[in-house]
Amino acid sequence: MPYTLKNYDHLLGTPGFSDALLKNHFTLYQGYVTNTNKLADALTGMVKDGKIGTPEYAELKRRFGWEFNGMRLHELYFGNMRPVRSQPRRDVGAAAVPPAGRTSNGVNQKIIEVYGSYDVWEKDFKAVGAMRGIGWAVLYYDPESKEFFNVWVNEHDMGHLAGAVPLLVLDVFEHAYVLDYGLKRVDYIEAFFKAIDWDVVEKRFKG
Numbered sequence: 001m002p003y004t005l006k007n008y009d010h011l012l013g014t015p016g017f018s019d020a021l022l023k024n025h026f027t028l029y030q031g032y033v034t035n036t037n038k039l040a041d042a043l044t045g046m047v048k049d050g051k052i053g054t055p056e057y058a059e060l061k062r063r064f065g066w067e068f069n070g071m072r073l074h075e076l077y078f079g080n081m082r083p084v085r086s087q088p089r090r091d092v093g094a095a096a097v098p099p100a101g102r103t104s105n106g107v108n109q110k111i112i113e114v115y116g117s118y119d120v121w122e123k124d125f126k127a128v129g130a131m132r133g134i135g136w137a138v139l140y141y142d143p144e145s146k147e148f149f150n151v152w153v154n155e156h157d158m159g160h161l162a163g164a165v166p167l168l169v170l171d172v173f174e175h176a177y178v179l180d181y182g183l184k185r186v187d188y189i190e191a192f193f194k195a196i197d198w199d200v201v202e203k204r205f206k207g
Contacts, residue, residue: 002037003071005030008078016191021179028175029078032071039064069156073136076169080204082197107167107198107205110141114148122193125150129170129189135159139168141205167204168196 008026012019039060046057108118115121128150129137136153142164153159170192177188 002040003033005033006075006078011078011081011083014081014083014195016180016188016194018180021177024179025074025171025175029071029074032067032074035067036064036071039067066155066157069160073153073156073166073169074171076166077136077171080168080197080200081192081195082200083195105198105202107202110148110205121148121150125168125170126186126189126193128152129172130186131172134173137170137172138166139201140164141167165204165207168201 008022008029011017011022014022043057043060043064046052046054046060051057111118111121115124125137125139131152133152133154135155138151138153138160140149140151140161141147142149142161144163148167149161149164151159151161170189172185172189177185181188181191
């Protein structure tokens with residue numbers, strides 16, 4: 001069954017993200033969906049034709065993971081954004097909480113449990129996103145250890161935590177921000193945090 005391109009036009013108009021930037025990004029995502037389907041079809045054909053064990057088969061097999069992850073990470077990234085500017089984060093007692101001040105949500109409680117405070121987690125996640133290189137910053141939940149980890153994923157396929165659930169995904173390839181922010185990646189990350197849909201992050205955590 002071919003993978004279907006998802007529509008994220010509802011994100012147009014998101015503060016901090018020009019429509020031109022988002023449309024370019026949507027087009028790039030479309031390429032990953034297209035290539036994932038092409039590779040899946042080509043690999044199926046090679047199996048039927050008895051061409052497994054060939055160098056061509058091996059290279060396409062390796063490439064498939066890169067294209068598939070490029071598709072899926074973009075879907076997670078666009079999926080954890082919303083077009084309406086979130087309410088400013090505010091402090092409750094000694095602990096800072098995510099936008100809208102929802103102290104009862106499970107993600108915030110787990111963040112505080114693992115990192116000591118929301119502020120410490122946010123600084124760490126932003127630091128991961130600001131690292132030199134191209135790739136992704138991902139908040140992972142490991143169901144086995146019940147731990148949260150802020151992780152750098154190089155390009156699309158190196159650095160993933162096996163068995164862990166991606167809760168929050170930030171694209172830090174240049175195409176995600178250069179058109180609007182030039183080399184000011186930190187400013188882009190700030191804009192992204194204002195656009196996070198914490199309800200989606202919460203649903204991913206609860207499964």
